[in-house]
Structure formats: structure tokens, C-alpha cells
Amino acid sequence: MIVGGVDIGSTTAKAVVLRGDEIILGTILRVTTKPEHTANLAMEEALKKAGLSSVQELDYVVATGYGRQKTTFANENISEISCHARGAWHVCPSVRTIIDIGGQDCKSMSVTEKGTVAGFEMNDRCAAGTGRFFDVMAKVLTCGYDGISSLQNVSETPAHITSQCSVFAESEVISLVNNDVPLADIITGINLSVAGRAGGLLRRVGVKSDVVMTGGCSRNAGLIHALEKALGVPILMLPVDPQFMGAVGAAVFARDKATAAKAVPVATQPAKEASHGTV
Amino acid sequence: MGLSETSPTFRDLARIAGTLRNPRVDSWKSGGGKVMGYYCSFIPEEIFVAAGLLPFRIRGTGSQGTELADQYYTQVSCTFPRHSFDQALRGEFDFLDGLVVGTSCDTIRHTFDNWKHAGLKTPFTYLLHRPHVTGELQVDYYRRQLEKLKSAVEEHFAARITDEKLWEAIELCDETRRLQQELYALRKVPNPAITGSETVAVMVAGASMPKTDYNAALRTLLAELGTAPGGGKAGAARLMIAGCAHDDPSLCAIVEAEGGIVVTDFTCFGGKVMLESIGPRSGDPLLALARYGVLDRPFCPKIGGAHPMRKQAVLDMVRDFKVDGVIGQVLVSCDPWGGEMFLLKDELKEAGIPMLKFETDYLPSSVGQLTTRVQAFLETVRR
Known part of the structure; x- marks a missing residue:
């Protein structure tokens, strides 16, 4: 199972791909004035590091941070409070x-x-x-x-x-x-x-x-x-870059959700195809 | 689909709540009627109704800023009186024929001085001394203060307020409270047909139009809601808002947009005004009003010695409305509610009820931060 988490903060954006137990960090980017565009750029970086070419290859994506509600490629959004807690606990129980x-x-x-x-x-x-x-x-x-x-x-x-x-x-x-x-x-x-x-x-x-x-x-x-x-x-x-904890937590939630709900893969969800942007 | 789309009665009430001088006020005035403005829910509207006046609860609806009012207040005054007084300075309350302010918090009390100092031409102004402690002795004192208010109103407006008229006014206002209790009771079900933000609008309208018209509108609305389908929020976290003067439906709307549903509240424009009745008629109506204000319903946190009653009222609501979590809303610089919330937070924790406390201005600001906190709170409540 491959899932993603993206954290669009007030200043920087971070994305993470979770492949099994492997945490693949993207790059820390300055946010732009368009949260959806920022989310696309951040996720593109994480996908590149994971050797993936499209967000459609991810089984589930959770967005967090200030721009979470504008991240249209995400299956859902969760507050950064829950995501930071989940991310930090995941890497340091x-x-x-x-x-x-x-x-x-x-x-x-x-x-x-x-x-x-x-x-x-x-x-x-x-x-x-x-x-x-x-x-x-x-x-x-x-x-x-x-x-x-x-x-x-x-x-x-x-x-x-x-x-x-x-x-x-x-x-x-x-x-x-x-x-x-x-x-x-x-x-x-x-x-x-x-x-x-x-x-x-x-x-x-x-x-x-x-x-x-x-x-x-x-x-x-x-x-x-x-x-x-x-x-x-x-x-x-923390053993993983603490600035990524929101995105890590979002990715862990994505994995939980995908597992629990046996979620339909992103690629088959027509509503999101139009909003993939540059990713 | 919200009530705005389905109910003309609600639309009318929401329009009244969404403005200050509304068509019902206009029609009252064009018929020769006088309007009495007042601050705070404890001011006995019944005296004004008995004098044939239209009571109008002052609020800051429509205000965009406090530039004019700021010169009259210290830096540590909350924004509710700032915005409402700013509206007064802009002439938005010129339709008032009278103003009664009570000795509740210092900022509201100073608003009375500011109103006079600024030279606003409201023909009748009166400062009502309300005790700051609950108790039988205070009832006696407060009854005498209400007697003085009654005399001042009688003299200025050439009205004669008999005991009979006062009891009739109490019964009319009790009927309003009874109908509002019915409205709240409809929200005890798993999927209420009316949201929290819609309820705020209905409650605010009640203090801005003639009681007889309002009661008729409430009866119609209750009949509509009795047969209406649920609001589509079955299973949502059931929330209660407790705190300051809260007359703007948008705060509830922000909370409800995050997925929760506000099923009740303990606020100055909402649940607090209708929890108890004054009647049935018996003896001296002024004594009944005084008892109601400082002994039976000491819900203003500025009344000392009554916190246990307020705490119990909140806990009763939590139980009756099956509340999953309480949102404590305090206006920045509101000392009475700041202290009250400090106690309430620990008391709710002890009762196993999650609470989110936040400070806001009268106009919701920092909405991004607010939604993050509400969303995180809902995520913990739902867990």
C-alpha cells in the first residue's frame, strides 16, 4: 500500500509518501499564494523521491495545515493538531x-x-x-x-x-x-x-x-x-525531520483510512481527476 | 437545505436578526409607538412592555469596525460594547426613544457614561443598579431599584404601569420563554431540523420586535419544524456553546461547517434568556422580577455567589441535550466570562465533558486558526 500526506502550512509546504513502513520525505517548499498549486508542488517532490510519477498511484491521501481544505487531490483533510500528534507518536511511540x-x-x-x-x-x-x-x-x-x-x-x-x-x-x-x-x-x-x-x-x-x-x-x-x-x-x-511531522501524521492517517475503509484507489475516483494539476 | 430556503417565517426572523432598525420597529414607530433600548439579558423587558414600549436589545449587528468608539474605551474593554456603541455613534440607534443600561460588567456600565458623554440624543437614559451578589437581601434591594426604574419610565413616557399590566407583560414574556424552550427541546433529537446558527438568529430576533408578533412567528416556526425532516447531520458531534454575548450566527456557522452541530448554548442572547419562567402570577410583580433577576436566574457571571447555579445549568444542558463537547467562547478582555470559564473548564473535565475554549472578538477574526481548533476538537470528541 502506498499513501501520501501533505501539510500546507502558513509558511512552508511538506509532503510525505508512505510505502509500507518506509517514510519518504519530500522537500520543504515556501508556500505560494495558491494553496492548491503549493500542494501540487509539494506532493510532486515527494512523489519524485518515491520514484512515482502521479498522485493517482497513491491509494489514499490526507491533507493537513492551513491549506488542507484547498488540497483537492486529497481524499480528506485532518487538522494539523491530530496529524502532528499522530506523526510524532508514529516515529517515537x-x-x-x-x-x-x-x-x-x-x-x-x-x-x-x-x-x-x-x-x-x-x-x-x-x-x-x-x-x-x-x-x-x-x-x-x-x-x-x-x-x-x-x-x-x-x-x-x-x-x-x-x-x-x-x-x-x-x-x-x-x-x-x-x-x-x-x-x-x-x-x-x-x-x-x-x-x-x-x-x-x-x-x-x-x-x-x-x-x-x-x-x-x-x-x-x-x-x-x-x-x-x-x-x-x-x-x-525525533528520528525523522520534525518539520515533516504534520505530513507524516497525515500519511499515517491515510494508511489507517485506506486500510480500515478499504478505500477505492485514487485513480478510480472521477471527482478528483480534474484537479490533479501539475502532479 | 437550510431553513432560509424552506421557511418564510425563519427568513423573516433572520432578516430581523441581521439588521438593527428592522421593518417591525418601523411599523411600531409609524403607529406612534416608542422603543426602549437596553443592554444585557437581565434587564426586565416586562417593565417596558407594561408601559406600552417596544423593548429592543442593543447589539452591534452590521458594524465593520470600532474606529469611532475606541476613543471612549480603555484598551482592555471587550469588543461587544465597542461595536454596538460605534453603531450608536454612527446614528444606527437614533430610532431609540430610551436607553436602560444595567450595572453588569464595568465595560457595559461605562457604555452608559459614554452614551451620555458623547452627547447622543436618546430622550430617556437610565442606569439600573443591579446587585453583584445573589441572595434574599439583594432581592429586596433590587426590587426597590426596579420600583425606581418603573417610576422613571412612567414619568418620562406618561405611562401608568399597574400590577395588572406588569403581570400581563410577565405572562407575555413567559410565553416567549416557553416557546423558546420548545424550540430548544426540538434540538434534543439525534438529527435536529434547526441548526445552531439558525437558532441564534431566531433568538436574537426575539429581542428586536414586538413580543406578540414574535410569539406568533415562533408558533408557526415550531409547527413547521415539528413536521420537518432532520437537518442531515445525524451522527455529527453534538456541541454546546457557553460564554459571552453571542448574537452573530456566523460563529456557530463556522463551528457547524467543520462537521459538528450546535444543539444548545448557554449564552446571553441564547439559552440563558429562556431557561426559567417568572409566573404563575402571585403577589407583587416587581418582587417576582427581582427574584428572577438575582435569585432564580443569576446567570450573568457578574453575579457573585451564583457560580454553582450556572455550573449546574450548564451540566443539566449537557445531559438533556446529549452534548459531546462544550465550546467555551470568551470575548477578548471579558473578565467576568474569563473567570467563569476558568472554573468551568475544570468542572467539565471532572464531569468527563471535553471543552474547547477560545477567545474571539465580536466580529469573528483569525478564522483559519479557529477552524483548525474546532476541527481538532471535533476529531478528539468523535474518537
Whole structure:
């Protein structure tokens, strides 16, 4: 059985092909202004890596992420909260708590022993403490995202960033820069600030080991370090790229659905043939 | 197919709920009638009905922003009074002949000051002091406050509100509540013929038109719904919304578009207004109204000492309507409901009822995030 999962996030798109137990990751792409087109591009990458030529060769596809409802080649869509939990549990069954920090959202989830969501919390409305926040800070500090995430920039004397709002925090950082505060102190302060917010979300669902981080911000080693410090527990590294966890979870759901419902292969479903686009 | 397509009665009610000055208000005014605007569900409409006035519950329907109102409020005021007051500043409530505001939350109470400070020309304005604690002593105090309100209304509108008229008004409003209870009862079945968003429209219309007309429309609608097929949502997760002033059907519509069905609610424009009756007539009608407001139905979270009653009302609804999950909706910066929800979340958890809490503005925003949360919630509830 070959199935697919595609995650159209606020900033990047990721797709995965699941062939038996083999997880084949696609490529992380920036989203375009057309979610359906983005989904096609992302899936095309994963299909290429799997040596497949068309989405019609997949038995079932689940879409997740902001663009999930516009992914017309998918058989169904499932929320990214369920998908991240399922994906992380699939590759690491000991996981019980997840923090997913993406481009625009921050979510915490508690996971049961069976990989289902026991509870979740999500940031309300504002993008403070998400990937966007880091983008803004990297621009102000002209250090790029690599500079923000580098463990080389972890300081023992972090600057204190008090504002929760990205825009006001940017003003604070500009003041610190102009007061000659060392870059590492500012960067550590930024990561601690985001870790504080994420820690608050995690505590609402309950912090139970193993704890893992998923989403694009899981690439930020400085943030993971800050979060471990804030929570007092280690953040486990997942064996599969954590940024793909939404897509992995979607693919695992696709396999479950295809197996359970003995789903009709995609290729025989006339409703979707017209919407395959470039895939 | 929704009720908009099948029921002219519903279409009429939805039109009334979808605007402020509606044809029923126009026809009331053209017949020489006066309209009394009021904030909050605890304000006793019965006094206005007894005075021959049309009670009109103030809301922010049609508002696109709060640019005019913002200068009157602090940053930590919720958006319901902001939007409704913005509408007032734009002249949308110029049809009101009177305004009664109660001492519920601070923001609503300040709206009374703002209304006067802004120089709005509403001919009659009155601030009703309602106790912030439940109890027998407060009933006595509140009865005296209602007496003062009655006298002020009598004097300004040259009306004489006898006990007989008050009881007649109470019976009319009780009939509204009874019919609304019947409407809600229809949603206890596995596949209700009316959705949550449609119910919001029906409930909001009830506070925006003459009670006699509304009761007649409700009877017709109930007869139609009694023979109507189900809404095609058998097996969907059955949800309840609890929380703030909720007069916009679109919030329910967002929830229901994700696959759930809202079968009941504990909100200021919805379920809370019809849970109890005041009659049968017995003795002093003002005392009956006072008891109803602070002792029998202390459903405003601004009334201290009554949380156990509100919790019980929510749990009873969960049981009676076979609710699978509760959505707690709090307007950003609403302190009374913020605190209430904090307690309710743990209490529902203890009762084994899943709850999703979210903060929104009066106009739904960040719909993408909202739908993700609702969808994830439904996925966990259905499991």
C-alpha cells in the first residue's frame, strides 16, 4: 500500500509518501499564494523521491495545515493538531507531550499511549512566539535564522525581552542593539522569551515525558535549549525531520483510512481527476 | 437545505436578526409607538412592555469596525460594547426613544457614561443598579431599584404601569420563554431540523420586535419544524456553546461547517434568556422580577455567589441535550466570562465533558486558526 500526506502550512509546504513502513520525505517548499498549486508542488517532490510519477498511484491521501481544505487531490483533510500528534507518536511511540511551533501558530498537545490527542492548546490570534517572530528578529539583528538558532549564540547573561507582541518586541530589540548589548545576549533573550510562551502553552496541557518539538522552529537549537531550561525536562530529538511531522501524521492517517475503509484507489475516483494539476 | 430556503417565517426572523432598525420597529414607530433600548439579558423587558414600549436589545449587528468608539474605551474593554456603541455613534440607534443600561460588567456600565458623554440624543437614559451578589437581601434591594426604574419610565413616557399590566407583560414574556424552550427541546433529537446558527438568529430576533408578533412567528416556526425532516447531520458531534454575548450566527456557522452541530448554548442572547419562567402570577410583580433577576436566574457571571447555579445549568444542558463537547467562547478582555470559564473548564473535565475554549472578538477574526481548533476538537470528541 502506498499513501501520501501533505501539510500546507502558513509558511512552508511538506509532503510525505508512505510505502509500507518506509517514510519518504519530500522537500520543504515556501508556500505560494495558491494553496492548491503549493500542494501540487509539494506532493510532486515527494512523489519524485518515491520514484512515482502521479498522485493517482497513491491509494489514499490526507491533507493537513492551513491549506488542507484547498488540497483537492486529497481524499480528506485532518487538522494539523491530530496529524502532528499522530506523526510524532508514529516515529517515537514514547512521546506524551508535543510542542509544535510553526510559521504562524504555536500548539501544545498531550498524546495518549495510543497516539491520539488527549488535549491541546493553541496560541490565540497573534503570531507572537512563532516562526514569524524569529523572522522579524533575524531581520533586525541581520544575523539570519541560522544566527538565531545557533548554539554558539547561547549566553549566560541573556537580555530580558518583556514584550509578548512581535512588533513591540522588535522595538525592544532595536533599543538593545543601540545600547551595544552583545548579540548572543539578545538572541538568548529572544529564545527565552519564546520558550516562556511555549512553556505556558505546554503547562496548560501538562508536561509529561517524553516531550518533543515539531514544526519549523524545531530547527532552532537555541530555542530547544531555552525550552529545556524553562521546563526543566529534556526535549527529545525525533528520528525523522520534525518539520515533516504534520505530513507524516497525515500519511499515517491515510494508511489507517485506506486500510480500515478499504478505500477505492485514487485513480478510480472521477471527482478528483480534474484537479490533479501539475502532479 | 437550510431553513432560509424552506421557511418564510425563519427568513423573516433572520432578516430581523441581521439588521438593527428592522421593518417591525418601523411599523411600531409609524403607529406612534416608542422603543426602549437596553443592554444585557437581565434587564426586565416586562417593565417596558407594561408601559406600552417596544423593548429592543442593543447589539452591534452590521458594524465593520470600532474606529469611532475606541476613543471612549480603555484598551482592555471587550469588543461587544465597542461595536454596538460605534453603531450608536454612527446614528444606527437614533430610532431609540430610551436607553436602560444595567450595572453588569464595568465595560457595559461605562457604555452608559459614554452614551451620555458623547452627547447622543436618546430622550430617556437610565442606569439600573443591579446587585453583584445573589441572595434574599439583594432581592429586596433590587426590587426597590426596579420600583425606581418603573417610576422613571412612567414619568418620562406618561405611562401608568399597574400590577395588572406588569403581570400581563410577565405572562407575555413567559410565553416567549416557553416557546423558546420548545424550540430548544426540538434540538434534543439525534438529527435536529434547526441548526445552531439558525437558532441564534431566531433568538436574537426575539429581542428586536414586538413580543406578540414574535410569539406568533415562533408558533408557526415550531409547527413547521415539528413536521420537518432532520437537518442531515445525524451522527455529527453534538456541541454546546457557553460564554459571552453571542448574537452573530456566523460563529456557530463556522463551528457547524467543520462537521459538528450546535444543539444548545448557554449564552446571553441564547439559552440563558429562556431557561426559567417568572409566573404563575402571585403577589407583587416587581418582587417576582427581582427574584428572577438575582435569585432564580443569576446567570450573568457578574453575579457573585451564583457560580454553582450556572455550573449546574450548564451540566443539566449537557445531559438533556446529549452534548459531546462544550465550546467555551470568551470575548477578548471579558473578565467576568474569563473567570467563569476558568472554573468551568475544570468542572467539565471532572464531569468527563471535553471543552474547547477560545477567545474571539465580536466580529469573528483569525478564522483559519479557529477552524483548525474546532476541527481538532471535533476529531478528539468523535474518537
